[in-house]
Amino acid sequence: MKWKFSAKFYVGVIMFVLSFVLAKIAQIIFVIYFFNLFWRWFSIVLYLVTWPVLLLSVWWIGKESAQNIRKYFSYKYYREKTRN
Helix, strand or coil: CCCCCCHHHHHHHHHHHHHHHHHHHHHHHHHHCCCCHHHHHHHHHHHHHHHHHHHHHHHHHHHHHHHHHHHHCCHHHHHHHHHC
16 A cells, blocks of 8 residues: 555644544543642643644644645646656
């Protein structure tokens, strides 16, 4: 099976989804265990950790997508495709 994108792109997509899932879990923990000091701070830290993961995944996904968009809009790409 030939992959259309690099492994970093697919890892970025998984990290993107995982970041949202963990952030939602952290919000639920925060609401349910609001009066428990340990779980409240744990959920806040977990929520804050998801932000760098989200930003890194957006960077990886965006970089790969931008390269493909530039490739598809280049004249050289269409010249090579018409020759084959």
